[in-house]
Amino acid sequence: MTVTRFAPSPTGYLHVGNLRTALFNYLIARKAGGTFILRLDDTDPERSRQEYADAIQEDLEWLGLTWDRVERQSERLDRYAAAADALRGAGRFYECFETPTELDLKRKKQLNMGKPPVYDRSALKLSEADREALRAERPGHWRFLLDQERIEWDDLILGPQSIDAASVSDPVLIRGDGQVLYTLASVVDDTEMRVTHVVRGSDHVTNTATQIQIMQALGGTPPSFAHHSLLTGAQGEALSKRLGTLSLRDLRARGVEPMALLSLMARLGSADPVELRGSLDELIEGFDITRFGAAPTKFDEADLYPLTARHLHALPFDAVRDEIAALGVPDDIAPRFWEVVRENITVRADMAGWWTLFRDGAQAVVADEDRAFVAQAFDLMPAFPFDDTSWGAWTSAVKEATGRKGKQLFMPLRLAVTGRERGPEMADVMALLQKPPRL
Ligand code: GLU
16 A cells, blocks of 8 residues: 655745645555655754644645644654664664764865765774773764665656765764654654655655665665655755745745645646646646656746636635625625636735725826826716616717727726726726726
């Protein structure tokens, strides 16, 4: 059975980059009728916060990315301790005592000599007496002893991968203060939870190499891996610094619709075109992880708004009935209000502007050369309340009196009545106006 997991650390809000990971894992599980686990990687007590864990769940719910169960790493520490014991028993775990400064110095020396900055395993040469003496000074941290051979896997996105374990430092799995690090916790979880597919960003490729060896040392079978490319800005610039403003909650606050965001992210960077979909089920159907490319993927927030607008244009009145009522639109004109404005909004919040206009009128916009024309036209305005015939009757009368026609006739009136160059059909605008327009 297919099992995937989305494993954020609750140390911040989810952003578009995280969403790619969440969505791919979700789609794979759902397409296969499998299980999608939300795993909170919260072994760092200092940086993990409940409010972020709540926010992550809220953001996923907003998108409709439902999970089958939540797992918290902080509740599985005994499992990680057991795995650490097993690795010790197998001779694959060793205690080290270098301080961060010492390690930094070693790295610098290696780099100066043109060597890769790989941990030199000097802790392996310590005698038991050395270790005793060092333990009295500071607590030891624990590294996994890599087998120095090539580590290979067939990545579902990157294709065949081969990493020389000798070019990678033995990973630290437990810190001096006893904190279990992500690599160990993740491997134990993926193995025990029988995760079949791990999809994550390509910044994890090196981790994958070491994780495969740790899994094997623990008697597990590595899952399939897929490393998706990282997002860049529209010009190819690094997005990392701007991700803060691209959190899912910010996008939500700016009016982006879930299906617009999901439709874009489920295709961006793949060989398939981005098309607005009506439901997650449609996205699930067409999803294929192997269609994604390894090249960095350009993300432009601006692409979300035309999709959002198209999503809104297609919504039936029932889907917005409550929101429209909340704006104060009377029930008897609410369906027509929606018919008239839906093609003239980009985000839901734009509805309010149209309603204010219909209710209170707009600040008239009149070009100097149209002043006399508009004043004359307003004198010819039909009696209020208006109906479907008002605009036709009005413009016929104005045309007759002034001789203007076409754009010369209509645009100054539109600007004077709505204050905007664009908008719904004027016949509809007139019929919805709650007060006669004034100059
Ligand atoms: N907590 C890790 C991260 O957010 C999970 C990576 C993984 O999927 O294994 O980077």
